[in-house]
Amino acid sequence: MDFSTACEKAKAFTKRPTDEEFLEFYGLFKQATAGDINVDKPGALDLKGKAKWDAWNKHKGLSQDAAKAAYIAVYEKYAPKYA
Template sequence: MELQQQFEKAAEESKSLSEKPSNDILLQLYSLYKQGSVGDINIDPPSNPFNIVNKAKYNAWEALRGKTKEEAMQEYVALVRQLKG
């Protein structure tokens, strides 16, 4: 199966995991998904300093700057497989 197809399948599977992942894992899934689908972060940081969720998401994605889409896709697929058990 092609990497893009594996990535899309893993994205679907991530929505139906048997247990809800921790917030750290959810941020990791989010940032790897965004890096794999969009590439380097292309948005401004959240303007509201009290919007903790969006700030955490922004920082997680920002931390992956420079990682190729392919690397992010591979890591995302591997993480979802690991979470599925």
């Protein structure tokens, strides 16, 4: 399975992953597509934005290819639960 296929299949999950699982996908997706985080950290009142920023920042330094492979692995881990 390639990265774009895993992305499409993850978007088609029939049930919504938990917030924690969603952030796992989000952080790896952003690292795979944009590389290291390149935006300022949101303010303390923006809880959703801060959580997403933290999820992406957690993968700082990971190559885009490694992030794609990790995203596929996360998809395969959760697919039986949500697909």
